[in-house]
Amino acid sequence: MNTFVLKLIAQRLALGLLLLLAVSVLIFVGTQLLPGDVAQSILGQSATPEAVENLRRELGLDQPAWARYFDWLGGILQGDLGTALSNRQDIGQSLWGRAGNTLFLAFWTAVVAVPLAILLGLVAVRYQSRWPDRVISGTTLTAISLPEFFIGYLLIYVFAVKFSWFPSVSTVHSGMSLGERLHAIALPAATLTLVILAHMMRMTRAAILNVMQSPYIETAELKGLGTFRIIARHAFPNAIAPVVNVVMLNLAFLIVGVVVVEVIFVYPGMGQYLIDHVSKRDVPVVQAVGLIFAAVYIGLNMLADIIAIVTNPRLRHPK
Amino acid sequence: MADTLLDIRNLTIEATAYPPGEAPQEITIVNGVSLTLERGKVLGLIGESGAGKSTIGLSPAGYGRGGIRLSGEVWVNGRDILQGSPKALRQLRGKEVCYVAQSAAAAFNPAHTLMEQVIETTLLHGLATRKEAEARAVELFKQLGLPDPENFGSRYPHQVSGGQLQRAMTAMALCPEPDLIIFDEPTTALDVTTQIDVLAAIKHAIKTTGVGALYITHDLAVVAQVADDILVLRQGDKVEMGSAAQIIESPQEPYTQALVSVRSIDHTPKAPTDTPILSVENVSAAYSNSGNNVLDGISMDLSAGQTLAIVGESGSGKSTLARVITGLLPPNKGQVSFQSQPLPGTLGARNKETLRELQMIYQMADVAMNPRHTVETIIGRPLTFYFGLKGKARRARVIELLDEIELGEGFIDRYPAELSGGQKQRVCIARALAAKPKLIICDEVTSALDPLVADGILKLLLRLQAQENVAYLFITHDLATVKAIADSIAVMHRGKVVRYGERDNVLSPPFDDYTQKLLASVPQMKLGWLEEALTTHTA
The missing domain is CATH 3.40.50.300 (P-loop containing nucleotide triphosphate hydrolases)
Incomplete structure (x- = not known):
């Protein structure tokens, strides 16, 4: 590791933090623009104007927006995500349990989906335009074209109702062992795998096919290497950067975009938590979750950048 | 067996x-x-x-x-x-x-x-x-x-x-x-x-x-x-x-x-005249992202209707010099004059007349032409841009130019993909010629061509020079080409001119070390040349 690479990475980290700050402003401004008033919605339509005014003062809503922004930001920097308006509970406490569940599901889905997608991509290149390629491309494309709820219910119908292998409701709680938890999330994980597989597989395939046009692939062929060795050893290392980018986008989706799957399998994740509180106009919760989602997106994309930098021999070993 | x-x-x-x-x-x-x-x-x-x-x-x-x-x-x-x-x-x-x-x-x-x-x-x-x-x-x-x-x-x-x-x-x-x-x-x-x-x-x-x-x-x-x-x-x-x-x-x-016996051209060099058409004085230039000068105090003159060959290896700065003269890269020191007038350093500051008088032909004719344009559009574009020619008049002039480059009317509706390498380079020459320039910068124009085809291109360039009195700044790494076409030569090495003058003087001893090495490295059509060259190398 040399100073040049470290400098590039430090640059990316700094940019990421700056971006996160900008996003926090956007989230705050966005939630201010939402129609309706929290106090009004808590008290209901029949509340007297005096009662609404009192509640507003109590919640600090009479302060100017910038003061509330810095108040909010200061709290977050100290690890305080604020208090939910709807039930007066600490957001941090309710959120961390949810976030843990979401990360648990995302992690195990990724453990299955990412290697599978890359392997299928490699196989598709190996048998390009022949039946394995067609089968892989066709099935993954079908899977991505079907809506998540359809795949979810289809899996429930087959594996929960017909064969009774897995539960249809993925309840997890702190008393469960790892094995029990994995059993519980099998179906949502499978659904998510089918949803993200095609995207990563196709990118792997396209990126490697692009590299396969390079003269050094001809060199490898003339060295008498087998096709799979050429793909895995000579083509794939040069296709990592685009593949990593797509993998990271999909990982981000696994964390921030799984609300439909959570609803189908009644899984206690962050998505459901967010939707519940949007309908209650609980602005602090929406802000907190929004900021966490943004942090996940920025963090993962930054990681993709850093991996691309570290795997590039031209940057790692300058002249 | x-x-x-x-x-x-x-x-x-x-x-x-x-x-x-x-x-x-x-x-x-x-x-x-x-x-x-x-x-x-x-x-x-x-x-x-x-x-x-x-x-x-x-x-x-x-x-x-x-x-x-x-x-x-x-x-x-x-x-x-x-x-x-x-x-x-x-x-x-x-x-x-x-x-x-x-x-x-x-x-x-x-x-x-x-x-x-x-x-x-x-x-x-x-x-x-x-x-x-x-x-x-x-x-x-x-x-x-x-x-x-x-x-x-x-x-x-x-x-x-x-x-x-x-x-x-x-x-x-x-x-x-x-x-x-x-x-x-x-x-x-x-x-x-x-x-x-x-x-x-x-x-x-x-x-x-x-x-x-x-x-x-x-x-x-x-x-x-x-x-x-x-x-x-x-x-x-x-x-x-x-x-x-x-x-x-x-x-x-x-x-x-x-x-x-390729290189059948026998060219008698002309002596330079007193008033050069192009004059480069003490020019230095650098690409902004690095502090090092790619060109370092370059001076040379080119007389009207003559050929100045710039010889050098990759990295010697010869293409950078072309970028400075064409206005793509402003020099950070020195002055380029054209017809005794100082040339503005940037393209934007030059008037249309100067742009017209200074044309360029590139090494890769393939990528220097829009593959979706016909030969008529390619050659016709400078005719419309500089002289306002349109329709029939333009087509007639394109045909004239096609005759000049020995291709003829039959090529006018072709696309670049339907031309051979040598024909593509001829079309590029016609495009440069269409502007009636006083000076053409030729950047390695024969390097990508087979020897016999390259020979034909060089002969064409010499004939057009005699006919139109156009000057060439001829950039190349190939000394055989230089001998065939140049009136004056500048040898460049690491951003400097190491040898400059009339052709026969530059190519006659006593040599400086670099020119000596360059000349000795050109393969000659005889057995045992390599061994001979290596002994003089080490000697």
């Missing part, structure tokens, strides 16, 4: 071509060629592009680019490899037959160290342990004159120079101790001064290891230095085969004679 390594009998190679807008056509690339190569000998395959030399050269590896079909017999070590399974071919490649590509910079995988790539096949075919293979690789690095052979292998391809990569590629081919190596234009992409060292290293390695070789090139002077026998090819047919001495000294066929 016991020591026959390679025996190609009646090899025919065909492919399906897909011309734009027409039905697919069957074309024959190689038409029933036979050849034999004894163990430990070197056979040169020579011809112009489209002669089929690379296609024949790759056949002993059982390899065909882009879906071509081989028929006939290719016997390597007593087996007809065209009958072998893909698995048998993999056993052959990298073990009995190895390959050295033209551009080693592109042929090495950027993701792995050189050592990993050099010993890969040796390990794969189980010919040695990793330790033995690495020791052998280091030995080969030493033999090929690579710097710091012990540690050379731990570097990545982008960390070493082009000439070193070409040698590393030769080491890669030699490492599994094959019987046959295919050298596919291994020195064509290198500067002359680098070429001579690589050529010597390759020749030395072939001699010490006793490996057989097919040496593919378009440069007869180069192949004469390394080959025992030479096979001359033209458009897929065998023209003539014989010993190197016989081909060079007494070629039988007219085509071979033309190849040997």
Whole structure:
């Protein structure tokens, strides 16, 4: 590791933090623009104007927006995500349990989906335009074209109702062992795998096919290497950067975009938590979750950048 | 017959071509060629592009680019490899037959160290342990004159120079101790001064290891230095085969004679006049992202209707000078004057008349033309832009210009893809000429062309110069071209002019060290030139 690479990475980290700050402003401004008033919605339509005014003062809503922004930001920097308006509970406490569940599901889905997608991509290149390629491309494309709820219910119908292998409701709680938890999330994980597989597989395939046009692939062929060795050893290392980018986008989706799957399998994740509180106009919760989602997106994309930098021999070993 | 390594009998190679807008056509690339190569000998395959030399050269590896079909017999070590399974071919490649590509910079995988790539096949075919293979690789690095052979292998391809990569590629081919190596234009992409060292290293390695070789090139002077026998090819047919001495000294066929005696131009240089059309005074320039000056205090003059050749290797700054003169890169010091008027440094500050009088022709005619435009649009664009010609008048002028460049009216509706390399360059010349310029900057305009085609282009340029009184700033790395066309010469090296003056003065002794080296490195069409040049090199 040399100073040049470290400098590039430090640059990316700094940019990421700056971006996160900008996003926090956007989230705050966005939630201010939402129609309706929290106090009004808590008290209901029949509340007297005096009662609404009192509640507003109590919640600090009479302060100017910038003061509330810095108040909010200061709290977050100290690890305080604020208090939910709807039930007066600490957001941090309710959120961390949810976030843990979401990360648990995302992690195990990724453990299955990412290697599978890359392997299928490699196989598709190996048998390009022949039946394995067609089968892989066709099935993954079908899977991505079907809506998540359809795949979810289809899996429930087959594996929960017909064969009774897995539960249809993925309840997890702190008393469960790892094995029990994995059993519980099998179906949502499978659904998510089918949803993200095609995207990563196709990118792997396209990126490697692009590299396969390079003269050094001809060199490898003339060295008498087998096709799979050429793909895995000579083509794939040069296709990592685009593949990593797509993998990271999909990982981000696994964390921030799984609300439909959570609803189908009644899984206690962050998505459901967010939707519940949007309908209650609980602005602090929406802000907190929004900021966490943004942090996940920025963090993962930054990681993709850093991996691309570290795997590039031209940057790692300058002249 | 016991020591026959390679025996190609009646090899025919065909492919399906897909011309734009027409039905697919069957074309024959190689038409029933036979050849034999004894163990430990070197056979040169020579011809112009489209002669089929690379296609024949790759056949002993059982390899065909882009879906071509081989028929006939290719016997390597007593087996007809065209009958072998893909698995048998993999056993052959990298073990009995190895390959050295033209551009080693592109042929090495950027993701792995050189050592990993050099010993890969040796390990794969189980010919040695990793330790033995690495020791052998280091030995080969030493033999090929690579710097710091012990540690050379731990570097990545982008960390070493082009000439070193070409040698590393030769080491890669030699490492599994094959019987046959295919050298596919291994020195064509290198500067002359680098070429001579690589050529010597390759020749030395072939001699010490006793490996057989097919040496593919378009440069007869180069192949004469390394080959025992030479096979001359033209458009897929065998023209003539014989010993190197016989081909060079007494070629039988007219085509071979033309190849040997190429550069038929006899140009008498003109003396410079007092008022130059272009004057470069003490110009320095740098690309903004690096502080180093790419050009350092350059001065030279060019008289109207004459040719000033800028000679230098890659990195000498000759193309940067062209960018400064055309206004693409403002100089940070010095002044360029055109017709005794100072030229503004940037393109935006120049008026249309100056732009018109200063035109440019590029090395790669392919990418210098819009592939979706017809020849009429390409040549007609400057006519409309500078002279407002439209419709019939414009078409008539385009036809005139096409006659000037010896193509004629029949080409007017063609697209660039329907032209050969030489024809494309002619269209680019016509486009430059359409603006009626006073000065044309020619940037390596013949470098990508075959010698005979290049010869035609140079003759055309000379004729047009006499006719239109246009001056050329002729940028090239090829000294033979310089001799053929220049009135004055500037030799550039690392951003400086090391020698400048009238042609005959520059090319006559006493020389400075660099010009001496440059001149001595140009391959000459005679046997034993390499050895001679190397002794004067070291002397």
